[in-house]
Amino acid sequence: MSAQSGNDSLSGAVRLREEGRHEEARTLLLDLSARSPQDAEVAYQTAWIHDVLGLEADAVPYYERALAGDGLSDEDRRGALLGLGSTYRVLGRYEQAVETLRLGVARYPGDGALRAFLAMALYNTGAHREATGTLLEVLAETSGDPSVRRYRRAIAHYAGDLDGTV
Known part of the structure; x- marks a missing residue:
């Protein structure tokens, strides 16, 4: 997968989430995450969609992966810390x-x-x-x-x- 097609797929998944098409976004993000397991942004977006769907336990490893790597913007790192902390609390x-x-x-x-x-x-x-x-x-x-x-x-x-x- 080229970097551009990966970015397009990630943007598409985020757009699906924002449109409320959560299951479609989750399917796309799981595929992206499997193909790019070291991509912190993909991991963060995958965690986020799991949280949106109430699948907090499934979100945790993606948040942890996102925070362990480099590549998150400052805003997304902040969001991942909040998301993971909140998810741990819910669990x-x-x-x-x-x-x-x-x-x-x-x-x-x-x-x-x-x-x-x-x-x-x-x-x-x-x-x-x-x-x-x-x-x-x-x-x-x-x-x-x-x-x-x-x-x-x-x-x-x-x-x-x-x-x-x-």
Whole structure:
């Protein structure tokens, strides 16, 4: 398979997914993945379609393959870390979810979605204080709600000191 025909096939599979033709996209991506097992972008897109279809356990090895290789854009690496962490969480693999999402947050500290999913995984491991603090930090930093914005400094402060008093 030439690089151009592979790119065309991958673009076609992504288009099928975006059009809601998930099973067709999955069939095409599985074929591409079998023919190009080291292609990180193909692995990422194959993981994504499995997640879309609710086949989380099948998505994991593709996410892992995508993240192990080079070739993902920064945006796709971020998406793969979020996808894998979220998928581990859905599968009840909470410690792996926390580890993966912490890697994502370390690499992309300003990403509110990674931090929110990390908070959910932390909650699942019993780290309720850290989970709540993380969510409060994200809320303080990203909310457009005028009442939250008015108290942003206080919320951010108490995110790190949940037992503090005024």
